[in-house]
Structures are given as structure tokens and as C-alpha cells.
Amino acid sequence: MEYVISVLLSGISVGGQYALIAIGYTLVYGILRLINFAHGDVFMVAGLMGIYLTAVLPISLSLPLVILLTVLLGFTIERAAYKPLRNAPRMSVMISAIGVSYLLQNTATYVTGGQPMTYPTIPFLSDTVNVAGTQTKWVVILTPFLVLLLVILLSMLINKTKVGMAMRAVSKDFETSRLMGIKINSVISVTFVIGSALAAVGSILFFTNYPAITPLAGAMPGLKAFVAAVFGGIGSIPGAVIGAFIIGICETIIKGLPSSWDVSVFSDAFTFALLIVILVYKPQGLFGEAATDKV
């Protein structure tokens, strides 16, 4: 029983961390129709920045700075690598995203020397707590609530504010909203800013729970978060969050199965199998709108 609770708890927290990344994917895909392959690496870079900044600055200063710098990184990537290709075929933008991901990974390897870096202990978040007889970290308990809070704030932003309305309009119809006088480029920048900020928060939560960061640490969570976004229905924020929780929980359950079955190698594969099944049988996902193809 205690084992089950601990597996579920960590599943929910992993799911929450995926959810924060998945929102970035789903927002960008909703607007640009682009799988932002670099998003997972932005998440990794945020983790690395956390390590380097906490080494020189107090935690209370460095964590906000991490979020700020990640936002700046996301914004720069959009302006430098995606904006020049706005009128190019979709494939070129995706290739550019893969190129950015390659660049971020290689730069991270260069800076860290390829060594796994230990994430600093953040007071309170890393402290252990006793829940229903199982030892766990505070971050595990806090993650779902924090995610919920952020999602509510984000939904309010999207549904109640002018920027949010512009974002919805752009994701509905790129060309028409441009004709209506919406400044496409600033809307897209806002999307990237939000996505990167959430990825930075996600990285703080995620890496507090993990021993080390390698340059490739962002790739797999990034892909999984994308799968979560597809699962929930791409473009839909609640969908992405629910998809991320389901994937996070399933993954930890698979990892937690008896070791004699030896199925833990499949924790990643399961996510992708789910992706293929979803894409084939319900491509619009759980909450997505069915797309109509115009010829």
C-alpha cells in the first residue's frame, strides 16, 4: 500500500512537470503549427542555468533570474530561428527547430564539458516529508498544486485578456487575424515567453527531484511532453495538462512494476506506443477540435 502511494505520488509530480512543458508545446503548435523540438532543450538549459546561477547568487535571487533568462532564450530563439522562416514551408521551420535543439545540446556539452551536473538543493522544496507513511520530498507534494495554479492563471490570461483573445484568434486563422490588425509577431513572442517561463518553472521542479543534468536530459521529457500535448488534443491547455498527468502516472507505474518482469526499459516506449495509437485512432486527442482540411 505504501509502495502504491509513493508510486502514485511521484507519478503525479512527474506528470505535473511534464504538464508545464506540454503547455509550451501546445501553445506554440496551436499558433504556428510547429513542433518546437527545441523546447525540451530550453527546459534543459533552464536547469543548467539554475546550477550555474545558484553557485554565485542566493537562491531567492537566482530562481527568478533563471525564469527571466529562460524567457529571454525562448524569445531569442523565436526571433532568430523561426521568424525568418514565417513564409517558408512548415518542414523548414521544423528543421530549423531541430537545428536549434542540436545547437543547444552541443553548447551545453561544451559548457559543462559533457559531465553530468548536480542540481543544487533548494531549501524547503528538497526537504523530505512524511505522507501516509512514505518518505517523499516537498516538491512532489507541491507540484500538482503549483501546476493547477499556473494553469488557472494561464486560462484566465487566454480567456479574459486582450492578448489571450489575440492568441485564440491567431490559432484559429493566421491570415485573417493578421488582416484584423493583430500584430502576429508580438502574439507569437508572447506565446514563446509564456511557454519558456513555464518550462523554467518545470525545470526547477523536475531537476530538484533528479540527481543530475546531462546535455541530453531535456530531449526525452520534451518529447514526452509533446506526446502529452497530442494526447490531450493539441492546442488545448486542459487537454495537455490531463494528458501529461496520465503519461506521468503510467510511466511511473511501469517503472515501479516488479523488477522480475523487467519492463522498466519500456517506460519511454510506452509513451510513444500511446502516441501512435492516439494518432491513428483519435488524431484530435481527448479535447482537441477536429481539424477540417480545406483543399
Place this chain on the structure above:
Amino acid sequence: MMKRSKAILPALAGVTALLLFVILLENISSMIPGLPLVFQPTSPLFTVLKKAAVYSLVAVSMNLLNGFTGLFSLGQAGFMLLGAYTFAILTVPTAQKDQVYYLFGGCAFDFSLPDFFGSIFGSTGAGGAVSMVLGCLIALVLAGCVAGFFAWLIGIPVLRLKSDYLAIATLGFAEILRAIFQWQKLGPITNGANMIKGFPTFSSFNISDASGNVVLRLSTFVPFLITSICVALIVLLIHSSYGRAFKTIRDDEVAAEAMGISLFKHKMLSFVISSFFAGVGGALFAMYVANAQAKAFTSTMTYEILLIVVIGGIGSVSGSVLATFLYVACCEWWLRFLDSEMYIGSFKVPLLRNGFRMVVFSVVIMVIVLFFSQGIMGNRELSFSRLKRLGKKKDEEAAGDKGAAENKTGEG
């Protein structure tokens, strides 16, 4: 048609000359002593040539899919993995199986193609050579077939998907394969997470005399030969009516369907053929690194190959081949100096440190992607008439495209 048959001969001559040149290059150090180190068999030159020959096959196979059929697939590493494992499992000598699979108490699959032919032709001397070559050749073809078969299986559901969904689904498929091949329960066949080794590699093709001294080196020639044949087959396919159907699908699916081209059938054909050659490429890769290990075939490898295709020009076979040689040469040889500290006099050049090479490299790639999206060749091909024309004057373009499209060469 007349023009085509005229173009095949010079292409064939060009490839043969290239292959002969490779043999000469490989053996020149033993014929003329005292040549610079570059020509020694251990020099990076030959590593680059071998690796580039292997990669160019995979790049061309990816280009067939991405550039000529317009299917954006990112599953190349997965199919390479299938090919590499098939080849390795089929060719590890039975005598070595216990040693390779020692963690699992021997291999469940007690058969080896070279040994099988060895029992027919004899396992020493010329008979041994024949059985090794035959065994490897058949294993290569089977490696392609296994990859092609799995491509067919996964293609049935996945090929209905549109551009980026197809990309992510094939990427996911490759990751699933990687997990399956690392599963300890399959250990008696795949050796679990450990590598399979002991199978014939490129250097097994070197001809040596009775005392074990190498008489004739063929270790670079072999990957060149196989890649040339495969690339030539792909070029022939692109020029056939199927190839024209592929290009029509790429340019406009709706129009293609209206012209009576079965979308699914042709997409499947292109996908299976591309995966077949990716499988062969994977087997060659296993021969190049002398082991087969699921860990090596990550999505990073697919991205690398995709970037090569982009550098060469999406939709140009010769561009892919050229780009591969450039990419591999820069990566493994010419830019190596960026990774080590350097002093000019007493001045230490800043930034040079392990890993800097890849940073420079990725910046160059980004510049190409952003500002030269055509790549080296765009969708044109290298051909003799084109080279001649380039030498004379530079006012082709429109006419050149037409001429180049008709006179393609199958260089390797």
C-alpha cells in the same frame, strides 16, 4: 530515352573510376613507401571515407523519403538499428556466440550465414573468402528486408498521418524499437543492453597472404562499392515511373490523386524502399563500428542525417552524397583542431576546448538552414554536362535544371 541511355555510360564510368581510385588510395602506402602519414591505413582519411560512405547511403535513403516523396519521417535510426542487429545476429560465427552472449548462456539463434556457406565452400583460403563474402552479402540484403518489413508494418497505420504527425510517430517508433532491443528478456537473441560483436567488419575484407600480412586492402572499397550500388538503384528508382509518381505526390497530393496515382500505395512503396536501404546502411554502420548496440541508434543520429540531407539540398541525391562527405570530414577530421587547446606563440587561443567543434558546427548548420535553405545543390543534380557548362559560362539555371534532370549520374 535516347538521352538517358547516353547518360548511363559516363555515370557508370565515373563510378568505376571512383572505385578504382579508392582501391589505389587505400593501397598506395604499401606500394610506395615514404608517403605522408595521411596515406597510411590508420589515417583519419580512411575513417572519414568509410563513415561517409555508410552515412551517404542512409542520407540518400532519407532523401528518397523526405525530398522526393515529401514524407517527413524521422524513423531512420530505428530502421538502421533493425538492419544492424539483423546483420550482426546472422553473421556472428557460431564458435564465438557463447563468448558474445556469455551473460545469457549462449545465443538462442545458433546459425551463422558465413559458417553455413563455409560448410559448403570450405572455411579456409579461397573457399573461406567466398563464404564470408556470400554470407555478408546475404546478411546485408536480409538486414534491408527486415527493416523494410517493419516499415511496412508500421506504415499501415502511420502513413495516413500528415507531415509533422508522421515525423513524430516515426520518431516514436524508432524509440520503441530501441527499448525492445535493450530488453533483457530478449537477451538470448539481441544480447540485451550489451553490444553484439565478433561479426565480420570492413577490415575482414582485406586480402592477406598465408602469414597474415595484408596484401590488398579493400576495407574502404567495400562500403564504397555497396553504397554505390544502392545509390545507383535509388537513382534508377527515382527516374522510373514510380519515381515520377513520388515527385508528383510531393508536389501536390490532391493533384496526384486526381491523376490516378494511388497515394497510399506509392507512399508505402517509398517508405519501405527507403527503410530497406536504411537497414542496409545500418548493417554497414555496424560493420564500420564493429559492434551493434541499440544505444547508438538514438534520435540524435536521425537528426544528424536529416541535417546532412538539408545541407546537401532536399531533393538532390548528389547533394546528399556531397554533403555527407563534407559533414563527416569536417566532423571527424578537419575541425578536430577546435577541440584541443592551441597556442600561437605564448598566446592561448580562447574558447578552444573539448566540444567547441560541435558548437561551431551547429552554428554553421543553423546558418545554412536559415539563410541557404536550398543547401549545396538545391534540387539539382551533379552531372558531367553540368560541370562542363559551369566551366564554360554561368548563364544556365533554367536550361541547366532541365539538362541536369535528364543527365543524372549515380555517383557514390
